[in-house]
Amino acid sequence: MPPTRILLLPGWQNSDADHWQSRWERLHGDLRVEQHEWMRPRRGDWSARLEEEVLAAPGTVALVAHSLGCILAAAWAAHSQNTAKVRAALLVAPGDLERDDLRQMIPGWAPIVRQRLPFPSMLIGATDDPYCAAGRSRQLAADWGAAFVDAGPRGHLNSESGLGDWPEGRRYLTDLLQD
Numbered sequence: 001m002p003p004t005r006i007l008l009l010p011g012w013q014n015s016d017a018d019h020w021q022s023r024w025e026r027l028h029g030d031l032r033v034e035q036h037e038w039m040r041p042r043r044g045d046w047s048a049r050l051e052e053e054v055l056a057a058p059g060t061v062a063l064v065a066h067s068l069g070c071i072l073a074a075a076w077a078a079h080s081q082n083t084a085k086v087r088a089a090l091l092v093a094p095g096d097l098e099r100d101d102l103r104q105m106i107p108g109w110a111p112i113v114r115q116r117l118p119f120p121s122m123l124i125g126a127t128d129d130p131y132c133a134a135g136r137s138r139q140l141a142a143d144w145g146a147a148f149v150d151a152g153p154r155g156h157l158n159s160e161s162g163l164g165d166w167p168e169g170r171r172y173l174t175d176l177l178q179d
Helices: 020-028 043-056 068-079 100-105 134-144 167-178
Strands: 005-009 061-066 086-092 121-125 147-150
Touching: 005 020, 005 043, 005 068, 020 061, 020 167, 043 068, 061 068, 061 167, 068 086, 086 167, 121 134, 121 167, 134 147
Parallel strands: 005 061, 061 086, 086 121, 121 147
Antiparallel strands: none
């Protein structure tokens, strides 16, 4: 059986070169799900791209999502017939697309799909994320049936958070895949 392919799901505007997702792509050979439109994301288009990559994988996949990528994972899982190919999902710093300011910047993603994910998942959220209050992150984790990890005061858990290669996050992924 082929090894589990790690699919990276960046958020709005993609992950820059210093983002831990980009570093994992270089260090571990993880596969970024490239979207056709990073600046004006459409939920249906992004879901279709994710579906293509899940189907293209020779075996199982693990979803490693950041920000809008977390919202994508939930939306895709609610409609896909191929969720059995997903071994697990690591969901990091979801964006609260139901917040008025974010809903206006990224239209078409609210309401957030809140049904329980059909695969094991873990959500990591910071106490001071400017795009999602700590209580909202906890609620999304509960709605999705995801284990919740409090990352403390680390912002949006992106390149500005100074995570570097973020070995702690990789350990969470490894632990999730061993369950």
